[in-house]
Amino acid sequence: MTEPTEPVVALVVAAGSGVRLGGEVPKALREIAGRPLVLRSVEQLAGGGCTHAVVVVAAGTEDAFAAALASAPVPVRLVRGGAERQDSVRLGLDAVAADPSLAGCRVVLVHDAARALVPAAVVARVIAAVQGGAPAVIPVTTVIDSVRQVLPGGSSVVDRATLRAVQTPQGFDLATLRAAHELIARDGVAVTDDAAACEHAGHSVVLVEGAREAMKITEPLDLVLAEAIARADV
Ligand SMILES: Nc1ccn([C@@H]2O[C@H](COP(=O)(O)OP(=O)(O)OP(=O)(O)O)[C@@H](O)[C@H]2O)c(=O)n1
Ligand SMILES: C[C@](O)(CO)[C@H](O)COP(=O)(O)O
Numbered sequence: 001m002t003e004p005t006e007p008v009v010a011l012v013v014a015a016g017s018g019v020r021l022g023g024e025v026p027k028a029l030r031e032i033a034g035r036p037l038v039l040r041s042v043e044q045l046a047g048g049g050c051t052h053a054v055v056v057v058a059a060g061t062e063d064a065f066a067a068a069l070a071s072a073p074v075p076v077r078l079v080r081g082g083a084e085r086q087d088s089v090r091l092g093l094d095a096v097a098a099d100p101s102l103a104g105c106r107v108v109l110v111h112d113a114a115r116a117l118v119p120a121a122v123v124a125r126v127i128a129a130v131q132g133g134a135p136a137v138i139p140v141t142t143v144i145d146s147v148r149q150v151l152p153g154g155s156s157v158v159d160r161a162t163l164r165a166v167q168t169p170q171g172f173d174l175a176t177l178r179a180a181h182e183l184i185a186r187d188g189v190a191v192t193d194d195a196a197a198c199e200h201a202g203h204s205v206v207l208v209e210g211a212r213e214a215m216k217i218t219e220p221l222d223l224v225l226a227e228a229i230a231r232a233d234v
Contacts, residue, residue, distance in 0.1 A: 007105040008127055010050035010074075010169065011092040014038050014065065014113035015058045015081025020218050026061055028113035029068055030223065033230040036068040037217065040116035040230075045169065046073045048123020050109060052102060056081040056092040075101070086191055090181045097178060107131060108177060109169035110194045117229055118169065118214035125208045126171035136198040137171040139210030140164035167210040170194050176203060 014037075018027025028038040042053045053076045057065045062078050069076045079095040081088035089110055096102050107130045109123065122139050129137040143163045148155045170193060177194060180201040184191055191197045195205045217226055 005051065006107075007051045007102050008049055008107045009096050009102055009105050009109070009174075010042065010045035010053045011089065011096065011108055011110045012038065012041055012045070012053055012055045012113050013081065013085055013088045013092065013110065014041075015056050015088045016085065016114070017058070018114075021220060021223065025064070026058060027217070028057075029061075029064055030217075032116060032217075032223070032226045037116040038065065038113045039068055039072060041111055041113045041118070042069060042072045042074065042076065044116070044118050044120055045109065045111060045123055047120035049127045050074060050123065052105075053077070054079055054092050054096055054099075055113070056088040084190070086181070086184065086194075086197070089194060090185065093174075093178050093181060096174065106174055107171060108174045109171045110177075111169035112216055114217045115168050115214045116217065117226055118167070119211050122167075122209070122211050122214060123169055126169050129206055129208055130171040130173060134171075134206040135173045135176045135203045136195050136205045137208055138193070138195045138205055139167045139169070139214065140207050141167065141210045141212060164207065165210075166193060166195070167214045167216075168193070172198065176201075 014028035021027050029036050053074055056079050059080055065078055079092050082091055126137050143160045147158045147160050149158050180197040183201050184197045189200055213229055217223055
């Protein structure tokens with residue numbers, strides 16, 4: 001008899017409002033070439049090896065998200081989010097831990113719905129690194145532009161060779177990430193991503209190669225670019 005496959009859960013945070021993008025609907029429901037960002041994200045995560053998705057959404061948007069995700073390739077559970085991204089992640093993690101159908105899950109990937117074009121190969125790299133024993137894994141890209149640090153006294157060049165831009169999905173050992181989120185909540189620490197929560201808890205972070213297509217759709221120009229990438233099937 002074959003062993004049942006261990007669940008690999010994609011925790012997709014989609015409870016933001018997308019103020020910088022503008023528009024009437026939540027950003028994750030905006031479409032690229034006819035398909036909502038949130039659906040594209042779940043499809044890419046499934047393509048890379050995730051077996052289930054927990055999608056964190058704002059109160060009152062559940063029906064719209066359920067409709068947008070009706071054709072998702074893996075089982076999807078919707079969870080209500082919080083005021084800040086880290087609150088949404090923590091609430092999603094609580095739902096993962098409480099869900100009997102996800103019992104035995106050790107690997108969780110936290111992903112911004114806004115990074116809808118992440119290649120499946122990036123997802124697979126992140127999963128492989130966590131399954132290989134890393135407690136926290138993040139995809140990164142090099143920085144293309146020259147970078148300056150601007151301070152009240154003037155500005156100075158920062159050596160871009162030492163810099164990396166951080167993307168999602170970020171992959172974790174589930175118990176490690178839950179404990180890290182409990183700790184930052186207890187310590188009142190604000191983080192911009194989940195790797196930083198793990199570092200606060202004393203864990204080291206492993207970097208894997210990301211991809212430019214996994215850019216975070218944030219401003220109107222990003223949506224134009226994403227549309228072109230999706231139609232060209234880059
Ligand atoms: N309280 C929040 C805030 C953000 N997010 C999610 O975190 C991801 C990264 O956030 P960002 O892309 O900056 O989205 P918004 O916060 O929606 O953007 P804005 O700041 O322009 O309103 C998004 O997928 C967003 O939906 C979330 O789940 N819960
Ligand atoms: C998680 C993230 O996308 C990594 O780059 C980023 O930190 C999200 O930050 P935001 O402030 O919600 O845009």
